Amino acid sequence: MLDFFKKKGGETRELYMGLVLKESDGLVLLLEIDTETKTIHTLDQKKFTYTNSWEHLTEDVDQVLFELEKRNSVEIEKTVLFLYSHLIDQEKKSVKPQYKTKIRDMASELGLEIVGYAQFHEAVSLYYHQIEMTPLSAIIIELDGAAVSIFVYKAGALQHAQTIAQTNDFIADLEAVFKSQNGSFLPTRMILYDSTDLEDMSDKIMNHTWDEKLFIQIPKVEILPEEQLTIALTACFSKQMFEDIPTSSIGEEESRVLEAASAGALIDSTDESKQDLEPEQVTKESASPPLDPSPPPLEPPISGFLVGEDIALQEGEDADSDIVEEMAVEIPKSAYNDLLNNDLPVKKHMKLPSFTFPSLSLPKISFKYGMPALVIIGFVLIFISLFSLFYLFHKATITLYYKTPTIVKDVVIGGIAVEKMTKQTSDSEKVNATGKNTIGEKAKGEITVYNLEKQEKTIKKGTMLKTDAGVAFTLDSDVKVASASSSTTSGGDVTIVTGKQKVNSTASEIGETGNISKDTKLTFDGINSDVQRAIAFATFTGGSKKNITTVSRNDYDLLKKKVVSKITSQANSLLKDSSPNKKVLTQLIQTKFISEAYSSEVGEEATDVSLNAKVDVLLYIYDVVQVRDRIKSTITDVIPQNYKLESSKILYSVKKAVQKDTKVTLTLHIVASPEYDIDTKKVVVAARGTSQVALEDSLKNIFHTSGYQISIDSVLPFLKNRLPFFEKNITVAIVSE
Numbered sequence: 001m002l003d004f005f006k007k008k009g010g011e012t013r014e015l016y017m018g019l020v021l022k023e024s025d026g027l028v029l030l031l032e033i034d035t036e037t038k039t040i041h042t043l044d045q046k047k048f049t050y051t052n053s054w055e056h057l058t059e060d061v062d063q064v065l066f067e068l069e070k071r072n073s074v075e076i077e078k079t080v081l082f083l084y085s086h087l088i089d090q091e092k093k094s095v096k097p098q099y100k101t102k103i104r105d106m107a108s109e110l111g112l113e114i115v116g117y118a119q120f121h122e123a124v125s126l127y128y129h130q131i132e133m134t135p136l137s138a139i140i141i142e143l144d145g146a147a148v149s150i151f152v153y154k155a156g157a158l159q160h161a162q163t164i165a166q167t168n169d170f171i172a173d174l175e176a177v178f179k180s181q182n183g184s185f186l187p188t189r190m191i192l193y194d195s196t197d198l199e200d201m202s203d204k205i206m207n208h209t210w211d212e213k214l215f216i217q218i219p220k221v222e223i224l225p226e227e228q229l230t231i232a233l234t235a236c237f238s239k240q241m242f243e244d245i246p247t248s249s250i251g252e253e254e255s256r257v258l259e260a261a262s263a264g265a266l267i268d269s270t271d272e273s274k275q276d277l278e279p280e281q282v283t284k285e286s287a288s289p290p291l292d293p294s295p296p297p298l299e300p301p302i303s304g305f306l307v308g309e310d311i312a313l314q315e316g317e318d319a320d321s322d323i324v325e326e327m328a329v330e331i332p333k334s335a336y337n338d339l340l341n342n343d344l345p346v347k348k349h350m351k352l353p354s355f356t357f358p359s360l361s362l363p364k365i366s367f368k369y370g371m372p373a374l375v376i377i378g379f380v381l382i383f384i385s386l387f388s389l390f391y392l393f394h395k396a397t398i399t400l401y402y403k404t405p406t407i408v409k410d411v412v413i414g415g416i417a418v419e420k421m422t423k424q425t426s427d428s429e430k431v432n433a434t435g436k437n438t439i440g441e442k443a444k445g446e447i448t449v450y451n452l453e454k455q456e457k458t459i460k461k462g463t464m465l466k467t468d469a470g471v472a473f474t475l476d477s478d479v480k481v482a483s484a485s486s487s488t489t490s491g492g493d494v495t496i497v498t499g500k501q502k503v504n505s506t507a508s509e510i511g512e513t514g515n516i517s518k519d520t521k522l523t524f525d526g527i528n529s530d531v532q533r534a535i536a537f538a539t540f541t542g543g544s545k546k547n548i549t550t551v552s553r554n555d556y557d558l559l560k561k562k563v564v565s566k567i568t569s570q571a572n573s574l575l576k577d578s579s580p581n582k583k584v585l586t587q588l589i590q591t592k593f594i595s596e597a598y599s600s601e602v603g604e605e606a607t608d609v610s611l612n613a614k615v616d617v618l619l620y621i622y623d624v625v626q627v628r629d630r631i632k633s634t635i636t637d638v639i640p641q642n643y644k645l646e647s648s649k650i651l652y653s654v655k656k657a658v659q660k661d662t663k664v665t666l667t668l669h670i671v672a673s674p675e676y677d678i679d680t681k682k683v684v685v686a687a688r689g690t691s692q693v694a695l696e697d698s699l700k701n702i703f704h705t706s707g708y709q710i711s712i713d714s715v716l717p718f719l720k721n722r723l724p725f726f727e728k729n730i731t732v733a734i735v736s737e
Contacts, residue, residue: 443514
């Protein structure tokens with residue numbers, strides 16, 4: 001095989017940046033690809049949060065990439081993008097313009113070549129296909145901020161995709177999408193990933209009473225951990241690079257995670273590997289419609305990645321020449337050109353070695369006995385040819401469907417061992433400020449005080465005055481007012497001249513109501529207006545008032561609760577260095593704040609307030625395997641005859657945990673799915689060499705299937721309805737429904 005990826009000088013290592021982009025944060029993966037061994041390793045990775053939404057995407061990525069390059073002494077020139085589906089226009093199959101521009105600018109400024117992109121749900125579908133060795137039938141639920149994207153896969157094919165805005169009623173959001181699938185049963189397996197409240201959402205889905213028209217049985221929920229999600233992305237990239245996904249192609253660590261995932265070790269209450277097919281896809285005993293001779297696609301469609309597919313000669317070369325010295329691999333004009341608005345395909349040039357085929361000389365055969373020997377050799381060759389056709393090119397897949405009785409109940413199990421572990425973590429949260437306050441200025445001005453008494457009058461500072469409308473003012477200082485005087489006119493009339501004095505005054509309250517106009521009359525509080533009174537000398541000014549939002553003590557308390565809630569929901573991520581079979585009892589978590597840094601003080605004007613905190617977390621850890629084994633032994637009596645229950649088929653959620661010393665008693669809500677206990681070897685023996693009609697009768701009457709699907713592949717037309725004669729060519733799959 002020619003090594004198209006090998007570098008000059010024998011170098012086989014290629015480095016890529018895997019860039020995960022979400023609504024408000026991202027992840028940079030440093031990927032090393034060995035094109036000789038066809039392996040992909042994650043050398044390093046780092047999460048980051050956008051400093052200002054997508055506005056500073058280039059600076060954010062540059063900072064993280066620089067740190068990883070420096071730490072690993074490498075330089076990255078190529079990048080592959082992994083995007084959440086709400087960033088994609090599903091109708092146009094392209095990145096939405098507002099994101100496309102930012103990505104294009106980022107790549108241009110950092111000097112990166114974008115080799116392609118893929119959506120997360122595609123990588124997840126491919127990942128489950130790999131570890132379960134069967135096409136995925138499930139509902140994938142992708143959560144990113146306020147966006148919820150839902151994908152319905154049946155037998156590996158994407159049937160429906162829709163993105164909606166998440167409301168406060170998560171179940172109602174799902175039901176609205178599910179009910180739009182008129183007349184079609186949905187897969188009873190749901191896969192959730194990337195949200196801080198996955199366990200809560202999982203419990204809501206499991207405990208909700210779904211419309212019987214939507215699901216053939218109670219849906220099961222799986223939570224795809226972040227570690228497995230990253231492995232799914234590298235596996236997807238590997239698929240596109242090498243057109244195959246052997247376990248060895250994604251590195252030792254990734255392989256370990258895949259093996260654990262396929263055994264159900266990494267998934268606590270969320271592991272199930274069954275397919276859900278619509279009734280019309282299965283041949284039932286009650287009705288036997290014609291079988292579809294073409295099996296469903298074995299690989300989910302992957303779009304976006306651009307690994308060279310078309311090979312074209314350089315301009316001016318002769319297509320008929322025996323030796324081609326140089327060829328150009330043309331990358332199809334799809335996602336890369338879509339991102340960069342580039343009308344020209346991108347080409348890479350690579351040298352192919354010259355070679356010639358060696359000449360072969362066959363020994364001369366002579367027949368001593370003439371024609372009979374030729375006949376014998378002819379029969380031998382015919383026999384070998386037929387044997388090869390039967391042995392190599394006559395294969396069959398038998399899929400058997402059995403009803404799965406679902407066991408749903410609450411159980412209490414005690415004596416579960418727990419161990420304590422203390423971890424310190426940092427986290428941050430932000431909330432809207434809820435405090436209220438009124439601020440403003442008091443009106444000020446000058447008044448004239450009149451004294452009608454025939455003696456001097458002193459009025460003290462702070463004495464209150466009021467207008468006829470009740471607006472109150474106080475004197476800014478003491479004021480001494482001369483006495484009133486009287487005189488008699490020639491006509492005998494008495495004229496009284498009042499004493500008067502100007503003084504400054506300030507409104508008692510803030511606000512515009514204190515801005516009284518000139519000549520407004522005021523009376524002193526507790527003084528007869530016939531003796532002393534005042535008049536505004538000029539219009540008062542400066543009075544103002546407004547309501548503001550401030551930080552309250554309740555905001556501080558809410559921030560701490562949100563930090564604790566976030567730490568609790570992500571507690572299992574603190575066990576990344578522990579066994580995948582270990583899990584945290586979130587009901588028993590204890591937290592202690594080591595430091596608290598708030599963005600605003602209590603009473604300070606602000607629209608929002610954030611908290612950066614360091615927290616000591618006391619974890620209580622239990623063994624998932626022990627809990628599942630105890631559940632299994634507890635419900636043995638309700639498992640139907642001829643059925644078996646694998647530990648991986650037990651889903652549970654913890655409703656209550658009571659600790660006593662190093663043991664806990666758990667109250668669990670469980671959903672268990674026993675499988676029909678059948679020896680597939682007996683099915684193979686019964687099927688070997690028999691006709692399809694005879695096998696169908698055996699499957700219904702001997703093996704008691706509720707449905708079956710038989711797919712026979714042969715190059716000989718007369719064997720299309722007959723099962724292979726060699727057991728190795730018969731594959732039996734058991735599907736619970």
